[in-house]
Amino acid sequence: MHLGLEGRKAIICASSRGLGLGTAKALAEAGCDLVINGRNEQLLDQVAQELAAKHNINVTPVAADISSPEGQQAVLNACPNPDVLVNNNGGPPRRDFKELDRQSIQEGVVQNMITPIELIKAVIDGMAERRFGRIVNITSSSVKMPIEGLDLSSGARAGLTAFLAGVCRQYAQYNVTINNVLPGRFDTDRLKGGFEREAKQSGISIEEAKRLSSQQIPAKRLGDPNEFGKACAFLCSAHSGYITGQNLLVDGGLFPSAF
Incomplete structure (x- = not known):
């Protein structure tokens, strides 16, 4: 399917490997110019060179911690007016909730809730003015189904989902959509x-x-990260303007639900 994204500009957070990389590959194939992000500068540069050469697009690597104000600003300086924003970030390590102290809880909430909200705030008005914007948050199937030891990650991502449920409906009239993709085991x-x-x-x-x-x-x-990336890319496409506020499970059927 032709996604209608040629020449669009996309920011993909935490995209030097894993699900973020799968998404970057799919958007590169669709013709987007990319800003990719990660902490491993060498790996990030390698990915940028490979994607640019393969798809004849512009790829700007920004090595930074996307959870930090400085990291966010560096990414936004590289692409101040994105058409597409894919929020992605590592989650807190698996641990029993009784082992969590205030600082670790705050860090987890910053990683998986506050950071994507801050990035959305920075770009959404520009998207509305241009009458095109696609925001996809990579969360987790644990938003719907608890995973032992990932309580902090699950809670922060569920908080993000609830926070944006109202925000997305304020911007739908401007052809700006906000959706979440919930990976299972990849x-x-x-x-x-x-x-x-x-x-x-x-x-x-x-x-x-x-x-x-x-x-x-x-x-x-x-799951294959590349197939996950293609699902994300569809929600970023010109064809998804009537889909907003949704949670797409990509889990091979692991979550047992009829609705």
Whole structure:
């Protein structure tokens, strides 16, 4: 499908690997000029060069912590008037909620709720003036289904979802949409850490831990970050102007619900 995004400008946060990279690839293929972001400058530069060469687009890498005011400003300086904003960020590490202190809770809320809100505030009025804007927040299936040890991440992302539910409806008349994509289990470095922990605790190999996890998913496999990116890209496209305030589960059927 032709997404109608040629020449558009997109910011994709935390996009040097994983789901952010999958999204950057899909938007690059659609013809968007990109600002990509991550903390590993060498990896980020490599990704930028590869995407620019493959798709003949402009790709600007910004190595920064997107949760910091300085990092946000650096990204916005590189692209002050984006047509597309994809909010993505690492979540707090898995831990029992009783281990969380005030500082770690605040940090988690900044990462997964406050940061995307700040970025949206910075760009949404310009999108409304230009009568085109697509904002996609990569959250988590844990917004709908609790995951043990990820209470802080789940709570912050659910807070973001609720916060934006009213905001998105204020801007729909300007062809600016805000949607959330909720990944389940994808074959990423973040999930690999979980497999390593499970393998150590259970006395099995990492591959066996990965296989057992996959068997719990109706699709019987982990997700591919590239297919996730294509789902995000559709919500960023010219064809998605009548979709806003929605939560798209991309989880291979793991969340058991009829509605």
